Amino acid sequence: MPQYNKSDLERRMAGAIEALRGDLTGLRTGRANVQLLDPVMVTVYGANMPLNQVATVSAPEPRMLSVQVWDKTNVGPCDKAIRSAGLGLNPIVDGQTLRLPIPDLTEERRKELAKLASKYAEGARIAVRNVRRDGMDSLKTDEKKGEISEDERKRLETEVQKMTDSTIVDIDALATSKEKEILGQ
Structure with a gap:
């Protein structure tokens, strides 16, 4: 039975985005939330x-x-x-x-919070890249076992990469939006 499981990879990538949303929600923006x-x-x-x-x-x-x-x-x-x-x-x-x-945020505190938001985003990107690596490894294992062909492995690797790129775009959008909110732009 093949190790590669697309729905598991999608679930884990979506989990990284949800964790990031939770982290970003806890950051104060000077507005009551x-x-x-x-x-x-x-x-x-x-x-x-x-x-x-x-x-x-x-x-x-x-x-x-x-x-x-x-x-x-x-x-x-x-x-x-x-x-x-x-x-x-x-x-x-x-x-x-x-x-x-809710007190006003000082400029210094806003910058600290914006840095923290980008740190959270980087953590989410790393988590997504780890999921991608797991997916790529399981595809290589499946090919070695003879369960999928080399062409099939390459096609699925492209699929995993597209999924990764799309998730990272979502992470970047969330982080940019939160940083703008924090900096009051």
Whole structure:
């Protein structure tokens, strides 16, 4: 049975793009985005839980996030978790609601975030190239075993390369778009 599996390669390349989307979503752009708090974990009821499982996060204004904590005993832990998450946000406690003003980004911080976005993109490109290498290796193995001809291997290698190129174009587009958003262009 041939080792080469096109759908597996496509799935893994799509996974690299989804991972990049997740990484880029967590980067602050100076605009309120409810996904900004996705990585925040709160210690409540003796366990670590994502913030969105103990509160409702919304963006009532372009520069303000609102976190409506469901159980008032969890307000303190939520406040602490947001402050210690390294997002540069300082919650204002208002009963069971935490208001998070989104501060303006300094030019220096914008450049740092843009560099981080391109670093994430490079990581995704590397992941895609590794998937391509695995695909090429399995095609060579299939040819050595006599399961496919040399012509078939070359045709499939071209297919894998096209898939790789297309995925890298998508990665570049995502990164460029996020960098422009961060730099306010």
